[in-house]
Amino acid sequence: MEENQKPNHEKLDEGIDFGVSRLTPEKIEAAINAVFNRETGARFRAYVETCIHCGLCADACHFYLSRDKDPRFSPAGKVKQTVWPMLKAKGKVDAEMIRQAARIAHTECNLCKRCAIYCPFGIDIAYLMSMVRRVIHKLGATPLYLQDTAHSHAATMNQMWVKGDEWIDTLQWQEEEARAEFPSLRIPLEVEGADIMYSVIAPEPKFQAQLIYQMAAIMHTAGVRWTMPATMGWDNSDMAMFSGDNEIMGRIKRAHFDTAARLRVKRIVMGECGHAFRSVYDMGNRWLGWARPPIPIVHAIEFYYELLKSGRLRIARKYEKPVTLHDPCNVSRGAGLHEMARYVADQICEQVVEMHPNREYNYCCAAGGGVINCGPPFKNTRVLGNKIKAEQLFDAKSRGAQTMIAPCHNCHSGLHDIVHHYEVGLEIKFFGDIIYECMEKE
Amino acid sequence: MKIKIGILLAVLLGSVLVVLAFGQYEMQVVENYYFPNPQRPPAVFEHDRHNETAELWDCMICHHVYDEQGVQSDWESSEDQACADCHGLEDQGGMPGLRKAFHQSCKGCHLTERKGPVTCAECHVKP
Amino acid sequence: MHALYEWVAGPLTWVAFAVFVIGLVFRLVQVLVMVRKTEPFIFTYMSWKFSLRSIGRWLVPFATLRWRTSPVMTVATFAFHLCLLVTPVFVLSHIVLWDEAWGVQWWALPDAVADVMTVVVIAGCLFFAGRRIVRREVRFLTDASDYFLLALTAAPFVTGFLAYHQVTQGAGMTIAHMISGQVLLAAIPFTRLRHMLLGWLTRAYMGSEFGGVRRARDY
Known part of the structure; x- marks a missing residue:
């Protein structure tokens, strides 16, 4: 008052x-x-x-x-x-x-x-x-930037105005790059009846193509029968979910599920993204009338967990620097993957230093929920609005952590801004970065 | 002289005792020592003053006697008995337990007559 | 005075209980019909197991993160709500009245204990009121209706306490006690005091969401 x-x-x-x-x-x-x-x-x-x-x-x-x-x-x-x-x-x-x-x-x-x-x-x-x-x-x-993203979804069925040919070009480019390291590696496009459809968010082909490279290397090494779609529907992200545009949210999710159904895959595996997981696993399916996703959705954390647990993926040498693990809302509080995340972290890293609070109780990165997508006008809102996160990270750092694993794109970017602004001095990585770095590559 | 004084003292002492004895006999409260663990002070009830004020001369209104069929006797009364001689702590058939019997007799009549106390604190006065 | 007492203790009590019970039943039916009409998916997600897991956790002091991180509030709210619900049902003078009216009776609290519990309820209301004044995040949310609800809740206990301790002469305080209790009961379905009913439902739904869909703790 x-x-x-x-x-x-x-x-x-x-x-x-x-x-x-x-x-x-x-x-x-x-x-x-x-x-x-x-x-x-x-x-x-x-x-x-x-x-x-x-x-x-x-x-x-x-x-x-x-x-x-x-x-x-x-x-x-x-x-x-x-x-x-x-x-x-x-x-x-x-x-x-x-x-x-x-x-x-x-x-x-x-x-x-x-x-x-x-x-x-x-x-x-x-x-x-x-x-x-x-x-x-x-x-x-x-907000303008968020609305632009929603427009992109509406026009292209992906978040970043990636054109149809650009998408395929990027995948083929990454395949080509990877074949220098793994001569028989493929990024299989449009393989009907594959076990897994791998889907990503549009920022990956747009400016983080190495993440696609890394996942391809992991899939290849673990011998997974996988595929990626060459049509729209490859993007699992969904900013319309956060802009209140439920109709577009539903269209994007339908395109995603339809694509997986067309490819007759058993499961959809998605990259290390939180909001996309929420949109497919929780929100979009409900809007479309499915209590649960019509095709099982597996987040990267769970996928890595399966590969490591079953021994299909082996770690050659564990990551040496002590890591701390940031639990993204949408995969821990939103989907209970925090214990699997810890299993993965323990398997691939020498030492895991818990930040406090953690698991379901972890503090948000202040980037998710569409806030980072509101763009530069609100960067300070979320960075200054998350001093508590910096304090939490400083504490983990004071207990030895040097690297932070953030298995979510939004968290990743938001935490990057926080670490930079408050000069926390933690390196930020995806699980995929460390797994790719440390796995046995025959 | 000494004897006279002695007689006088004896008479005085005797009168005091008699007065005390009659004073005690005059009822001031509804004793609650029948209840194993009474929670409230005994209800204030000055028998004679109550009946004079209420112009209540028919003893059977309170000191009633019921036969086995639950019909009240119109000639027999029960001043010679304690309420607790009949009324147990719990209800028995149509016969209310002691607490309820007291409450129904007092409060019930007060409500009918539109006179006298009806709430807890008005009877169970703290000393 | 006798006519007033009879009216308050008789018809008005019936009215208060009827409004309370029918009001809450109406609210419950209203919510369920509304769920069915507008959000039938809620039934899909409701799970007894996770509803009870969540409710059970929240019913135990210090069993949830929030209870552990606000110990003073936790003790206050549990003591308050326990005494608020238990005292009226088990205080001897109420049982005496029910016994006389319907011939039903049950175990009663010793008056001395009920007296302390009454003080706890009043103190709880004062604590909540103080919290609304002192704590910035609560003050920001507070308007007159919040104090009104606290006063409404405290009134039967304050008047009951005063009547028991015979601070005033005559039947007035007891009648005030009865009326304030009736007003409180009847107000429950129409004010935010209906959290008494809806709180279980929202908790159960959140418990089901977290347990069944999110596979995470909501406590």
Whole structure:
């Protein structure tokens, strides 16, 4: 009540500001009521009506902890600034309120759901925030960079405007590179009936092609019968899920599942990405009406776990520097892969130093949930908003960690910014980097 | 003289004892020593003053006698007995337990008559 | 006074209990119908095992991360809620009334214990109110309705305490006690006090999501 109501007329974001400039009270009211009264139901009502305003969720949030416990950044505090006034006024809120709601829901919440395990009632504030994003989406006031990503999804079925031929070119380029090291290596395209379809997120072909190289090397070494699609549907990422554009989210996921079905694979293995896993394993399938994914989804962590456990992949020499393991929300709190991640880490590294908190309780990287995809205008929001992460990493470092494993693209990039800004001095790697480096290559 | 004084003292002492004895006989509270672990102070009940105030002359209203069929006798009363002689701690068939019997007699009548205390604290007065 | 007492102890009590029970049943049915109509997938994910795992954890002090990391609040809220629910059901004077009305009775708390538990409830309300003032993250979420709910909750216990200790003469305090209790009961289905019902459902759903889909702890 005290410090928050200053109207802020400085530029926030081109997408938000432009979108908001076109709003009318009627549009706002219609969008809010469409989402809150028709698209949501019992869950939304129960969450809002059950909250007893106890504030126990506050300590869960990295933004709150990092911003000197400013209550505006607490999970319920964000609901108070967004959902409550919208509900109370039955949608009759002004454009400035929508502008602030867009800032809060899109850039000050990572939908990491850590607060859900802090709330005694299990209120899912991430869900409430994603419903606010849905309203913002319907009002056309989504942050510019995130909206661009969603447009890319809509137009190309991948996140980064990768053209059809570029995709195939990149795979063939990586195959060619890898054949210098593994002469018989293939990146098999369009192999119907393969055991596994391997899917990645678009940043990999766009600027991290070595990750495709590494996975190809691992697949080759472990003798996996795998394939990658030459058509769209290869991208498992899904920023529409975070922009509130559920319709596009569903289209992307359908393309992904359809592609796997067309290739008649037994399972889909995906790279070290968190949000993509969430989109395929949890959100997209539900939007499309599947309680569980129609084709089993295996995250890279689980895949490495299987390969190492079964001995199909052997480690020649363990990674020597002590590592610490960052549990991404979407694979640990979101899918319980943290113990498998520890098995993999122990198998490939000499020493694992736990950061605290860890596993389901780990702090978010502040990049996920579409926040990093809101681009440069909000880089400081997430870096300054995650001082607590830097402190957590400094602590792990003080106990010997030199390298951090972050098995998620968003985490990877977000943590990179944090490590750089706070001068933490930890090297950041994917599991795949270390496995590729340390595995036996016959 | 000494004897006279002695007689006088004896008479005085005797009167005091008699007064004390009659004073004790005059009921001040509903004794609760029948209850194994009474939680409240005994209910204040000054028998004679209550009955005078209430103009209550029919003893059988409280000192009732019921036969086996549960019909109240219209001639027999039970002043010579303690309530607890019949009423046990628990209800027995149609006969309420002692606590309930007290509460129903007092409070029930007070409500019917629109007079007298009905809430806990009004009777179970803390000393 | 007698007419008022009879009315409060009789019809008004019936009304309060009826509103409380029917109100909560209505809320429950309303939620279930709404789930069926708008989010039937929720039933797909509900799991008894994981619901009970989650509820069980959260019912034990210090068995969840949140309880362990906020020990004062944990002790306060458990003591408060336990006394809040147990005292009215097992206090002797209530049992006496039920016994006289319906001939049912059960084990009663010694008055001295019930007295302490009443103080715990009142102290709990004061603690929560103080928390709302002192702690910034709670103050930010607090509006008048939160204090109103605390006052509503404390009222029957304050009046009960005063009546028991005979601070005032006559039947007034006891009647105030009964009315405040009835207001509290009847208010539950219509205020956020309905967390008494909905809290179990949201917890169960989150437990099912975390156990069945996320395969992770929600405690």
